[in-house]
Amino acid sequence: MKKAAFVLIGIMLMVEPAFADDLAEVDSFLKERLNRIMGLLQDKNLEKSTRNDKIVVIITEAFDFDTMAKLTLGKKYWPGLSTAEKARFTELFVGRLKASYLEKLNLYDDETIVYSKPEQVNNKVQMMTELVSKDNKITMRYKLYKPSKAGWKVYDVELEGVSLITTYRSQFNEVLQTGTMKDLFAKLERPEGK
């Protein structure tokens, strides 16, 4: 009994500062990258394509695209795919996701970011940000987890309370409820803008 109590106290002591560390880590990780992105967006001397390439490098390092691809299909569909299908799906989905995120960022290029304090949610961390412009504001909530010792990764973004993963997930589910993976690929391959 005594031993168990000691262990428990030990765990509690270990957990507390770990949480604080997590929050500080996420705070600096996100701020550093988002500030870099905003700097690129506001640098009017940059060519749009070079700018987008540079942003893609930053988001590729901050986002866990592979996990995001898995999450959008979920436990129901992902494990059933062949290796080739998994690779194809990830490629198509990640391409679309990058394009969509870049486009959204480019829409809000004259805004400033207001950061809220990161919050611990289970073993993950969420950080609310607001893109504020002259008379408008858009909320973006970044959700991160720590897949390895190497550091944090974004696995979902909520734009105005609407989660990216959830949105894609319900879209993909709808296609797969009546169709096959082939139908989904066809829809994902369709060129942007209808």
Added chain:
Amino acid sequence: MVSCAGVQKQGLNGRFQGQSTFSDLTIQSQTEAIEMTFDAFEDEFASIPEKTVFDPLSGYNRRMTQFNDKLFDYVISPVSRGYHFIVPEGGRIGVRRFFKNLFYPLRFINNVLQVKYDKAAIETARFIINSTVGLLGFFDPAEEWLGLKAYPEDFGQTLGVYGVGPGFHIVLPFIGPSNLRDTIGLIPDTYSVPITYIPEMKISGTSDSDKTLIAVGVESYRRLNSASLSLEEYESLRRDALDLYTFLRDAYERNRAAQIKE
């Protein structure tokens, strides 16, 4: 939690320790890795496929979404692009602020109904400052100088706060996605907005029907102006959709649920 699931799986396989070969182990750790990522996110996203919107009008809604989308492409977008060309962005933002200031009663009433008295007070301060110093609301010194932000609320949200569910989803012509609760909320919304009372004003030399036309014109202009400031947002959103109707429907319902929770 996560490691438990892994251990259980091993146990079920009935493998004795030390019996598994090297290749067995790598396969097992691979599947385990996949399950770990799923388990770690299960609570957050597991309910999505099951949680569908109540949608008995889907046939009508789909057609109305098509109608609104075509309306956007052939009317709203070209007209507001023309307007966009004539009036610079600063002017359009001023106009949007003017109407926003005019809609103060709507936000005030609903903040009070939701017992958010502090926000209702801030709204009142904003209205007074912006109507005077802000030159009839074309400028927003309340936020720019004093950091007083607006707190948009409407009757649909108020009903939601008091536990009224969204009801079935319905796509309204011109307005777009809505649901039963928010559509009902539009009625008191309309009565809290000054534009509605234009027909009752005394304007010399204009008949009642002219005044109604003026009210409709003012409201149309308000919508056009605000559309001209967010054309690209709709276009970008539309590109994210595999199926435009369900995409807009789900995005609307989730966005409203998030607003009500605030």
